[in-house]
Amino acid sequence: MASSTDPLLIARIGKPHGLRGEVTVQTHTDDPETRYVPGAVFDTEAKPGTGVPRSLTLTTARLHRQIWLLGFAEIPDRTGAESLRGTQLFLDLDTVEQPENDEDDGWYEHDLVGLTVHDPAGAVLGEVTGLVIGAVQDLLEVRLTNRREVLVPFVEAIVTEVDIEAGHVVVDAPAGLFDLDES
Structure with a gap:
């Protein structure tokens, strides 16, 4: 599991927009208004x-x-913006002021990867391997104990508990959820 000192992926740069060096971004943050503040310095990975x-x-x-x-x-210009395509933008969490409200219902991918997945009875189902950010809902990537990869809708009705400190999530999977892609 990643530590809180790891940089946080904020966005991936897409195509240029206009002539003055602006770029489109695929946002990977739940709070772009707070992260996209003039003067913010992003580390890059290209x-x-x-x-x-x-x-x-x-x-x-x-x-x-x-x-x-x-x-x-x-x-300064479109040519420079074109060179940024595909670049990832990161923020160092140690330099970013964190909100004081600890009751936030959001989690970052680095918080979730590596957590053990249990069913409501406590049986181990697998391990979280990733988080897919969707337009409508997010999906947990889970590697089941039989090594198959499945996607689990990251909604309260299915992922009933996330306990970062205890190192697990509880998934109350509806019948057939893990059998959908089985051949």
Whole structure:
């Protein structure tokens, strides 16, 4: 399981927008209004040889037709923006002010990966291997004890408990959920 000092994936850069260096992003944060603040400095991860700076300073952030558009101090034009395509943006959690409300119902992927999956009776079903962020609902990627990979809708009716400290989640799977992709 990742530690709280690991950088947090915030977004993946898509295509350029316009001529002034703005880019579209696929958002991986539950709170873009708080994360996309001018002056925020993102660490980057890009393919070797792309010339992408190791960090980018946010200058503009706006929502356009339900897509976030970001501009960076280091990227003045469309040519520079094109070079960013596919770059991942990370924030160092140690430098980001965290909300004081500990009753938040959200979890980050690095919090969930590695947790043991139990059924309501306590039997081990498998392990969380990832989180798929969806437009309508998120899905937990789970590797069952028989090594098959399944997707579990990350909704309260099915994932009834998430206990990070105890290292497990409880999945009350409806009949057939784990048999859907079995051949």
